[in-house]
Amino acid sequence: MPLPPPLAETHLSIGTRRQGKVRDTYRLSDGRMILVTTDRISAFDHVLRQAIPLKGQVLNGLAAYFFERTSDVAPNALLSVPDPNVTVAIACEPLPIEFVVRGYLAGHAARVYASGERVLCGERLPEGLRESERLPTPILTPATKAEEGHDEDISRHDIVARGLLDTDTLQHAADLALALFDRGTEMAAERGLLLVDTKYEFGRAPDGRLLVIDEIHTPDSSRYYYADGYEDRLASGEPQRQLSKEFVREWLMSNGFQGKDGQTLPDMTPEFVRDVTGRYIELYETVTGRPFEPDTSPTPEARIAAAVSQLA
Incomplete structure (x- = not known):
């Protein structure tokens, strides 16, 4: 399957933006939080320079899947999922x-x-x-x-x-x-x-x-x-x-990086990036028992902007 361009970050014209390791969050004045799960990947508390195509959609979809099936055990902040990369949630402290x-x-x-x-x-x-x-x-x-x-x-x-x-x-x-x-x-x-x-x-x-x-x-x-x-x-x-993403940590360790002072963060090869995408899709399908059906839009940020513009 041809991979779409990775969603490395977003800059939406909505709410107050904050960038985390993997998610860009936008806090609205009405008490809602827009969480955009990007394709960034972190390990050993460092964000790697290469993003992983479709990773954000896998994570966002899995999070929604488990939120829905565990809400009777522990209440969660989920309100809706208006886009494959987006979750709308209650803003919490x-x-x-x-x-x-x-x-x-x-x-x-x-x-x-x-x-x-x-x-x-x-x-x-x-x-x-x-x-x-x-x-x-x-x-x-x-x-x-x-x-x-x-x-x-x-x-x-x-x-x-x-x-x-x-x-x-x-x-x-x-x-x-x-x-x-x-x-x-x-x-x-x-x-x-x-x-x-x-x-x-x-x-x-x-x-x-x-x-x-x-x-x-x-x-x-x-x-x-x-x-x-x-x-x-x-x-x-x-x-x-x-x-899990332990294989990413193992790859980093094999390339001399464990997040310690003085170590240089290595760049992932295109082949390894594609392998990581495949591993994420494998986990989604194995855990849910469902086929992964990605949105392969060549302009994911524009698609996301259109979805969240309806929420303001």
């Missing part, structure tokens, strides 16, 4: 913490464990775990949100001690995160997948409700293993077949 839930020893947790550490964000990990092994029970490993640089691991105790959240808000958000992870695990199992780890972000709505405000269970926020062959690979020490 974000909590300053990312709620990361881990069901397996993978990614960052595996790297910490391999270094000899056995406590992660106040959660003690048992001895003798193998990489990719299922944890005795899912654990919450929160992280602070950094405007620049790296997010930092933090324990529940330190969240309260530093005044980032009060005890009740922390407990409420933690309960919602763990309940969402349970639902995500069930949904993944129906598709032959294992939900390995994921993050949730919450915000306070004008009416006081705590709402999910960012994508959930997408390849940017989550890691999946294929259930088929999982036990055999674990027993033999082979890498698991996974659906």
Whole structure:
């Protein structure tokens, strides 16, 4: 399939614009937020120079898919999806913490464990775990949100001690995160997948409700293993077949970049960019059981501008 030009950024004549790592957000005066999911991709807290065609449509579509199917577990800010790259949401005051839930020893947790550490964000990990092994029970490993640089691991105790959240808000958000992870695990199992780890972000709505405000269970926020062959690979020490953007992190590490001072961010080749697009589409179709039907407009920003002009 010929790929459309990537949507690297937008500059719409609506609301107050703010650019995040992946999304351009536009806050309207009536309390709504327009979230445009671009094709930017980040890893190790850096935005890569090359954007990934169709990635934004995959993420926006998956976020809507999961918001609709988890709203009975945790209320979310979704109002509508007027364009493949656009979500209209309730504008909320974000909590300053990312709620990361881990069901397996993978990614960052595996790297910490391999270094000899056995406590992660106040959660003690048992001895003798193998990489990719299922944890005795899912654990919450929160992280602070950094405007620049790296997010930092933090324990529940330190969240309260530093005044980032009060005890009740922390407990409420933690309960919602763990309940969402349970639902995500069930949904993944129906598709032959294992939900390995994921993050949730919450915000306070004008009416006081705590709402999910960012994508959930997408390849940017989550890691999946294929259930088929999982036990055999674990027993033999082979890498698991996974659906996530971990392969992008692995590519960066193989090219000498892990987000550390003094390292140079490498450029992705056109072939690798196309491979990344294919991986995102694969995840969408595997997770949802639906074919991915992209909008391949050669002028995606104009299409988006037309869609959001009806919202002002």
